[in-house]
Amino acid sequence: MKIASLLYKKDSFVEELNNDCLDFACAKLVLGFGSRDLVSKQKSFDDIKNKFPKAQIALSSSAGEIFGLDVLDDTISIVALDFSSSKIETKKVNINDFTNSFEAGKKLIAELCQENLKFIFVLSDGGKVNGSELVKGMNSINKKGVLITGGLAGDGTKFEQTFVGLNAKPETGNIIAIGFYGEKLILSHGSLGGWESFGLERTVTKAKSNVLFEIDHKNALELYKTYLGKYAEELPGSALLFPLSIKFSDDQEPIVRTILSVNEKKRSMTFAGDIPKGSKVRFMKANFDRLIDAASDAALSCFEMTKSNPKLALLISCVGRKIILGNRIDEEVEAISEIFGNQTILSGFYSYGEISPLKPLENCELHNQTMTITGINEME
Secondary structure: OEEEEEEEEOOEEEEEEOOOOOOHHHOOEEEEEEOHHHHOOHHHHHHHHHHOOOOEEEEEEOOOEEEOOEEEOOOEEEEEEEOOOOEEEEEEEEHHHOOOHHHHHHHHHHOOOOOOEEEEEEEEOOOOOOHHHHHHHHHHHOOOOOEEEEEEOOEOEOOOOOOEEEOOOOEOOEEEEEEEEOOOEEEEEEEEOOOEEEEEEEEEEEEEOOEEEEEOOEEHHHHHHHHHHHHHHHOOHHHHHOOEEEEOOOOOOOEEEOEEEEEOOOOEEEEOOOOOOOOEEEEEEOOHHHHHHHHHHHHHHHHHHHOOOOOEEEEEEEHHHHHHHHHHOHHHHHHHHHHHOOOOEEEEEEEOEEEEEOOOOOOEEEEOOOEEEEEEEEOO
16 A cells, blocks of 8 residues: 655645655545635645546545644645555435435445445535434444444534535535455554543433433533533633533443533533433543543554554544644644654544544444544555
8 A cells, every 4th residue: 555645735735745656646545634715625626636637536624634743724634545455435425415414324335335345434514414313324234344434524613614525626515435445454443532521420301412401300501501610601612621421321431522502592502413311421621631642542542453553544633622732732643643653644634523433343433522543554
């Protein structure tokens, strides 16, 4: 497998790393993660297509781009791949063609050839798509337990429109899947948050989809404000500092849910993923060092799966982590690089939701506020 990474900025390619001497005309797959305004321009797509004429090109808007050890804005971070024997297949659906995100997820995975399918990488609109339902739909079709990872497109901190494209200028509402096939593929994954839970475990007693109304038969928003103290006056922005830990069942590992908005009139809270009635929740808070340590631990999880470092590590982290870590954001990428070493190429983006299993051989889940890593290599 040969890999090259490139950086696109201000309508031109400004940096190129190609130690494998990849022939761009032979690249099979190109992934690009960039700012909304840049990635949605026809010129951007045309320039990438001209550079990689035979490649399948998948592009997603982001809330920040990962290029090597750098976390950037207003760029497109591009990684191009050529395989020695593995094959890929790509599919696209648009949420506007379905009654709900569950059905879109089912259709997307069903469209892929299932024979010898080893891995599916998904990029989805991050505004119009219900990520939890999308994941449920994909899992309902994924009977063979194929690894699925990916993320929801971002839009910086605007939360207005997100864009995803496959072999065309990205548009809103798109969801794409890239199927990887081949016996020589070496795959790994890790997903950790590093948040600290505090307070008692409580039960969701009234909720609808991703909108929460009551916890332990008390108004959830008022209870949340009590826990936030002085930060309650800064809602909804301060909610990124205090997500919820949620368990759908007693035997499941908790996952993190980000609060997207609050509705004072309806006294409700809207999350970036479903909050089912009966689920168990705890409040969480940020600890800078633990967030960075979690990125390192996610990389260690990848290494432990294969006892080797991947040639390519696709990093999908959360916009909330980027806001919280601020000028320390590069540290979580550097922590991953310290585990993998400089032979692993790092690429990825900051998202509105991360898709990955919690543990090996499990179905994928929608995560918020995590660093999710997918390792890809190919045996010679």
